[in-house]
Amino acid sequence: MREIKEYCGIFGVYNAPNAARLIYYGLHALQHRGQESAGIVTSTYDEVRQRPVMPVHKGFGLVLDVFDDPSIFETKLLGRAGIGHNRYSTSGSATNPANIQPFVVHYRDGNIALAHNGNLSNARELRQAFSERGTLFLTTSDSELILHLIAQSRRQRQIDQIIDALTQLEGAFSLLILTDTSLIAVRDPNGFRPLALGRLRNEDGSWAYCVASETCAFDLIGAEYVRDIEPGEILVIDQKGCETGQFERYFLPRRFRISQCIFEYVYFARPDSKVFGEMVDKVRRKLGKQLAHEAPVPEVGPDDKPPIVISVPDSSNTIALGYTTECQKLGYRCRYEIGLIRNHYVGRTFIAPGQDRREMRVRCKFNTVEGVLRDRIVVVVDDSIVRGTTSRFLVNMIRQAGAREVHLRIASPPVISPCFYGMDFPSAEELLANKFASIEEMRRWLGVDSLAYLSVEGLMQAVRSAHPDGLDYCNACFTADYPVPVEMGVTKEENEW
Ligand code: SF4
Numbered sequence: 001m002r003e004i005k006e007y008c009g010i011f012g013v014y015n016a017p018n019a020a021r022l023i024y025y026g027l028h029a030l031q032h033r034g035q036e037s038a039g040i041v042t043s044t045y046d047e048v049r050q051r052p053v054m055p056v057h058k059g060f061g062l063v064l065d066v067f068d069d070p071s072i073f074e075t076k077l078l079g080r081a082g083i084g085h086n087r088y089s090t091s092g093s094a095t096n097p098a099n100i101q102p103f104v105v106h107y108r109d110g111n112i113a114l115a116h117n118g119n120l121s122n123a124r125e126l127r128q129a130f131s132e133r134g135t136l137f138l139t140t141s142d143s144e145l146i147l148h149l150i151a152q153s154r155r156q157r158q159i160d161q162i163i164d165a166l167t168q169l170e171g172a173f174s175l176l177i178l179t180d181t182s183l184i185a186v187r188d189p190n191g192f193r194p195l196a197l198g199r200l201r202n203e204d205g206s207w208a209y210c211v212a213s214e215t216c217a218f219d220l221i222g223a224e225y226v227r228d229i230e231p232g233e234i235l236v237i238d239q240k241g242c243e244t245g246q247f248e249r250y251f252l253p254r255r256f257r258i259s260q261c262i263f264e265y266v267y268f269a270r271p272d273s274k275v276f277g278e279m280v281d282k283v284r285r286k287l288g289k290q291l292a293h294e295a296p297v298p299e300v301g302p303d304d305k306p307p308i309v310i311s312v313p314d315s316s317n318t319i320a321l322g323y324t325t326e327c328q329k330l331g332y333r334c335r336y337e338i339g340l341i342r343n344h345y346v347g348r349t350f351i352a353p354g355q356d357r358r359e360m361r362v363r364c365k366f367n368t369v370e371g372v373l374r375d376r377i378v379v380v381v382d383d384s385i386v387r388g389t390t391s392r393f394l395v396n397m398i399r400q401a402g403a404r405e406v407h408l409r410i411a412s413p414p415v416i417s418p419c420f421y422g423m424d425f426p427s428a429e430e431l432l433a434n435k436f437a438s439i440e441e442m443r444r445w446l447g448v449d450s451l452a453y454l455s456v457e458g459l460m461q462a463v464r465s466a467h468p469d470g471l472d473y474c475n476a477c478f479t480a481d482y483p484v485p486v487e488m489g490v491t492k493e494e495n496e497w
Contacts, residue, residue: 007033007034007088007117007118007119007193007268007422007423007424008033008034008085008086008087008088008101008115008116008117008118008213008422009027009030009031009032009033009034009085009086009117009212009213009214009217010030010083010084010085010086010115010116010117010174010175010176010195010211010212010213011023011026011027011030011083011084011085011176011210011211011212011213011217012081012082012083012084012115012176012178012183012185012210012211012212013026013081013082013083013183013208013209013210014080014081014182014183014208014209014210014237014238014242015080015081015202015206015207015208015209015237015239015242016080016081016200016202016208016210017080017202017203018073019042019077019079019080019081019082019208020040020042020072020073020077020078020079020082021073022208022210022221023040023042023082023083023084024040024063024067024073024084025217025220025221026084026210026212026217026218026220026221027040027063027084027085027086027217028063028064028220029212029214029216029217029219029220029270030086030212030213030214030216030217031062031063031086032268032270033086033088033117033213033214033268034085034086034087034088035061035062035086035088036060036087036088037058037059037060037061037066037086037087037099037100037101038058038059038061038062038063038066038067038084038085038086038087038100039056039057039058039059039066039084039085039087039100039101039102040056040057040058040067040077040082040083040084040102041054041055041056041057041058041077041082041083041084041102041104041113041178042054042055042056042077042078042079042081042082043079043080043081043082043111043113043178043179043180044078044079044080045079052110052111052180053111054104054111054113054178055076055077055078055079056102056104056113057072057076057077058085058100058101058102059097059100060097060100063086080208081178081183082178083102083113083114083115083176083177083178083183084102084115085100085101085102085115085116087099087100087101088424096139096140098138098139098140099139099140099141101114101115101116101141101143102114102115102176102178103139103143103144103147105147105151107150107151108151109158109161110158110179110180111178111179111180112147112150112177112178112179113177113178114143114146114147114175114176114177114178115175115176116141116142116143116146116173116174116175117172117173117174117175117193117195117213117422118171118172118173118174118188118192118193118421118422119142119171119172119420119421119422120142120145120169120170120171120172120173121170121171121172121420121421121484121485121486122169122170122171123142123145123171126142126145126149126168126169127142127145130145130148135148135152145169146165146166146169146173146175149164149165149166149168149169150162150164150165153165158179159184159234159236159248159250162177162184162234163234163250163252166186166234166252167252167253169188170255170484170485171188171192171420171421171422171484171486172188172190172192172193172261172421172422173186173187173188173192173193174186174187174188174192174193174194174195174213174229175187176211181238181239182236182237182238183209183211183237183238184234184235184236184237185197185211185229185233185234185235185237186229186233186234186235186252187228187229187230187231187232187233188231188232188252189231189232189252189253189254189255189256189258190231190254190256190257190258190259190260190474190483190484191230191231191232191258191259191260191276191471192259192260192261192421192422192474193213193261193264193421193422194213194214194228194260194261194264194269194275194276195211195212195213195228195229196211196212196213196214196215196218196225196226196227196228196229196274196275197209197210197211197225197226197227197228197229197235198210198211198212198215198218198223198224198225198226199223199224199226200218200221200222200223200224206242206243207242207245208223208242209226209237209241209242210223211229211235211237214269214270214273214274214275215273215274215275216270216272216273219272225274227277228276228277230251231254231258231260231471232251232252232253232254233249233250233251233252234249234250234251234252235247235248235249236248236249236250256483256484257472257483258471258472259472259473259474259476259483259484260276260470260471260472260473260474261421261422261423261473261474262459262460262463262473262474262475263384263412263419263423263477264276264280265280265283265284265287265463266284266287266315266383266384266411266412266459267315267383267384267412268423271284271314271315271317271318276467276470276471277467277469277470278466278467278470281318282466282467283462283463283466283467284315284316284318284319284322284383284411285318285319285321285322285466286322286462286463286465286466287319287322287383287411287412287454287459287462287463288318288319288320288321288322288323288324288326288381288411289322289323289325289326289462290411290454290458290459290461290462291319291322291323291381291409291410291411291452291454291458292322292323292324292326292327292330293326293330293458294452294454294455294458295409295452295453295454296327296330296332297309297327297332297333297334297377297379297407298377298379298405298407298449298450299332300333300377304377305375305376305377306333306334306335307333307334307335307376307377307378307379307407308334308335308336308337308339308372308373308376308377308378308379309323309324309327309334309335309336309337309379309381310336310337310338310339310340310372310373310378310379310380310381311340311380311381311382312340312366312380312381312382312383312394313340313341313342313366314342315383316381316382316383316411319381319383319411320336320381321336323381323409323411324336334379337369337372338369338372339368339369339372339373339378339398339401340366340367340368340369340394340398341366341367341368341369342365342366343364343365343366343367358389358390358393359393362390362393362394362397363393363397366394366397367397368397368398368400368401369401370401370402373398373401373402373403374401374402374403375402375403375404376403376404377403377404377405377407378398378403378404378405378406378407379407379408379409380394380395380398380406380407380408380409380448381409381410381411382408382409382410382411383410383411383412384410384411384412384415385410385414385415385432385433385453386415386425386426386431386432387426387430387431387432388432388442388445388446391408391446392445392446392447395408395446395447395448396447399447405449406447406448406449407448407449407450407451408443408446408448408450408451408452409452410451410452410453410454411454412453412454412459412478413453413454413455413456413459413478413479414432414433414439414442414453414478415431415432415433415477415478416428416431416433416434416477416478416479416480417431417476417477417478417479417480417482418431418477419476419477420482420486421474421476421484423477425477432445439451439452439453456475456478456479459475459478460473460475
């Protein structure tokens with residue numbers, strides 16, 4: 001399933017001599033969460049101007065492209081603290097350079113920078129209220145609203161201004177806020193998006209603290225995972241806290257239930273990350289095992305070659321492993337094979353006129369291993385189906401490679417509703433499950449010999465068995481049960497000039 005886009009990755013560091021470089025590596029590890037643009041802002045003291053400043057460098061493209069000049073880290077992005085952002089737009093146009101984060105502003109209490117992962121579900125209402133008061137907007141992103149709320153707060157202390165602003169937000173927001181004296185990590189009270197705290201030892205023995213969307217970013221810089229930022233928590237990381245290990249914490253009131261995005265486990269997060277306190281790889285294996293109980297491989301006669309199980313790489317690899325081992329345990333003959341190869345270096349591809357753009361994109365991204373697939377019963381395991389166009393092309397390619405039968409097993413329920421909490425989904429009408437009245441009709445359109453999805457109950461059970469101490473989850477894209485009221489019909493470009 002590659003038809004919905006990741007949203008954003010955020011990474012922050014406090015009290016490290018080489019903060020910007022660590023952020024660069026952290027963003028590199030989080031590249032899968034957003035590829036449209038990247039940026040880093042640091043906090044330092046300008047001796048000439050005799051005041052704290054926040055230099056920023058950002059641009060369109062991948063982290064490697066935006067930061068292709070290493071001298072930026074020696075001459076511009078100075079300081080021991082900073083935040084970074086990888087963007088995939090879910091609010092505000094992808095092509096408007098003003099929307100590239102982190103945002104940096106200067107207001108009456110100093111400099112402040114912001115990196116946001118998520119989507120505010122009351123953004124339209126807030127924007128309207130600001131517009132009526134004459135507020136001028138510099139971007140078309142919902143994240144800018146948070147800075148206006150902070151700047152316009154009547155509270156005295158900066159942390160109270162920030163709390164005042166955050167209590168007015170609804171929806172999904174994992175945030176990093178950089179001030180002249182602290183790095184503030186925030187997770188919305190529902191806990192939609194992940195955010196984890198880590199730390200690493202400086203050469204002088206002191207501790208630097210870091211915060212990341214996923215823990216794979218800690219691994220790259222040699223940091224250790226400390227814990228998750230809790231839903232509703234506002235954690236203030238400052239110099240004193242780095243020395244004592246004790247940080248000021250505040251909590252936002254919760255109006256709706258905890259609803260961590262279950263799709264992080266199904267597809268978005270990297271399998272080598274710990275998300276919501278559990279390894280993604282472990283959860284995906286459980287999804288595969290549950291799927292094996294609900295929809296095992298087809299039974300074959302003793303003289304037939306056993307079916308082969310292949311995954312749609314990369315997000316389905318561990319699901320397919322869990323599925324195969326469980327099918328074998330249940331007594332089904334089958335074997336795990338690598339039948340699809342993914343090309344990781346697909347950027348913008350030139351598509352000749354007359355070629356089917358979508359099909360070419362799928363062909364550029366995947367190729368079949370004919371020697372594995374020829375004359376075999378093939379069970380394809382995928383994490384999810386959204387529009388279904390990618391799956392249909394893949395099935396066709398597998399048949400062209402000589403597969404005798406193709407069976408499709410999906411490790412999540414049918415996607416029936418768009419996400420309003422920070423994922424870029426197609427509209428409800430474009431979703432495959434809404435176009436057909438039954439699984440049988442979908443099976444025929446996809447061109448497979450059998451099609452089976454994991455049930456909603458099976459999904460919840462698998463996730464809970466992998467992570468018994470975990471908090472509750474959002475599964476609205478599979479159930480239409482939205483945990484926080486949403487404004488239907490909001491588009492990411494609606495505020496473009
Ligand atoms: S609607 Fe789906 S993708 Fe969006 S937060 Fe809920 S589970 Fe995640």
